[in-house]
Amino acid sequence: MVRIGLIGCGYWGPNLVRNLAELEEADLAVVADVDASKVRKLTRRYPFLRGTEDPGEILRDAAIEAVVIATPAETHFDLARRALEAGKHVLVEKPLAMNPDESRRLAELADRTGLTLMVGHTFEYNPAVRRLKALAREEAFGKTRYIYSTRVNLGIFRPEINAMWNLAPHDLSILFYLLDEAPVSVIALGKAFLKPGVEDVVFLYLEFPSGAVAHVHVSWLDPSKVRRLTVVGEKRMAVYDDLDSEQKLKLYDRGLESTLFVDGGIQDYQVRLRAGDILAPKIETTEPLRIECAHFIECVRDKKRPLTDGWSGHRVVAALAAADESLRAGGARTAVRVA
Ligand SMILES: NC(=O)c1ccc[n+]([C@@H]2O[C@H](COP(=O)([O-])OP(=O)(O)OC[C@H]3O[C@@H](n4cnc5c(N)ncnc54)[C@H](O)[C@@H]3O)[C@@H](O)[C@H]2O)c1
Known part of the structure; x- marks a missing residue:
């Protein structure tokens, strides 16, 4: 099982949580959002989840192998970079970043570290x-x-x-x-x-x-x-x-x-x-999001390159x-x- 932390519990985050929670190979353990009320809403619905207002807690947790990022676009680069630098595999929502310099840096960082970087191009x-x-x-x-x-x-x-x-x-x-x-x-x-x-x-x-x-x-x-x-x-x-x-x-x-x-x-x-x-x-x-989440887990587990990898995210950016x-x-x- 792949142990996962999710950052961003707004509109889209709960859809990712619902799908990850139902995947046998995924062990979604913790969710984070700077807005405590969003965290509470999710941990009430999924009592097995740990909640935090500090995304850094997920990035510092050695037991977390993969991070799913569903925060606003402007925060993607910084959170994805920190997660990859912390040795975590990353599934980040679209767009990968807000400029091509940053999206290229993320794709290169994933290649250099051998970590999975996947972008949520759901379609x-x-x-x-x-x-x-x-x-x-x-x-x-x-x-x-x-x-x-x-x-x-x-x-x-x-x-x-x-x-x-x-x-x-x-x-x-x-x-x-x-x-x-x-x-x-x-x-x-x-x-x-x-x-x-x-x-x-x-x-x-x-x-x-x-x-x-x-x-x-x-x-x-x-x-x-x-x-x-x-x-x-x-x-x-x-x-x-x-x-x-x-x-x-x-x-x-x-x-x-x-x-x-x-x-x-x-x-x-x-x-x-x-x-x-x-x-x-x-x-x-x-549901496409189910297929997407399952693909992410498969790529992390089997060290496969995702269909929507960092370079695919970079092309779009x-x-x-x-x-x-x-x-x-x-x-x-x-x-x-x-x-
Ligand atoms: N793939 C899809 O079909 C699809 C659909 C909708 C949204 N999205 C993407 O999902 C992402 C989130 O969109 P949304 O509609 O859920 O937005 P939202 O504003 O509803 O939720 C974002 C959440 O992130 C939290 N947040 C902001 N900065 C943070 C930080 N630094 N650390 C932790 N939490 C932080 C906010 O408090 C908020 O709860 C966007 O990138 C959007 O493009 C994708």
Whole structure:
């Protein structure tokens, strides 16, 4: 069993606790939060847990092998660095850090120490997203032309980071996972309505080395909740709707194909429409966070590299930083430097 301490008992922390508590290979022993009331709430619900207001207590505890960090993004770098330096394996929530210099340092530190560093890119553990990737890789799907993703809702407003840093790590991690590549450039446009400097709505346009392009729309100022991603391939198309409990994934056997023709010395393109079946594949219903937590434990125990390791976290942070630069420059096309 892997003995674990968790830091951060706000909104997301209790979900991690619930999943870790049910994993046979995990021994969740202690939780910490600077807010004592949050700690009390969790230790009341899970009486076997020890609680503390001092995260340092977990980092100094020699019996703790792994630390799970679910605190606000601005605290991730410092807590993850201290945990790795204390010889602990780390599962840290997204985004890994608030700038690429810090995310690279964490990825390098994990490599140097041989410790597991995993980032909570939950959607890469989502059975619908995994199935989508498998389908989009098939010859019958054709090369991916473009992807667009919408992640909007009314709330939760976060005063410290904008909607992009809060919501887009999910879309970016899904895009990089589906395409197996990081973008070369990004254009970002957005607007702050509620608090100056903190954008409530952001539109991203990303270009990838393969020629694929993507668009991401995030907002916490929208009338209704949408979590939808569309992948347009050369031969097929797919829609992943996370809120559709019956048909999370739909595969469309349809498309437009163009062929060049020459007629009397004139060259033109003939475009043909193909409209075939729509298929809704059966998707496994295991909670993605359960799969994520189990993967972390497996990686720690078997010394395996996580699917969402420090470098995967760094790629997302590098793209977010480039997008932030573009936002400040009024939507200038900005290079994404991942190396
Ligand atoms: N993977 C997902 O789907 C998902 C979903 C929601 C949130 N998250 C991530 O989880 C993290 C936490 O988000 P949340 O919504 O739970 O935020 P939250 O504000 O509800 O909770 C954060 C908690 O951390 C505590 N805290 C702050 N600084 C601390 C420190 N230095 N040491 C110990 N405790 C500290 C706060 O008191 C608070 O209770 C964020 O990084 C967020 O992006 C991920």
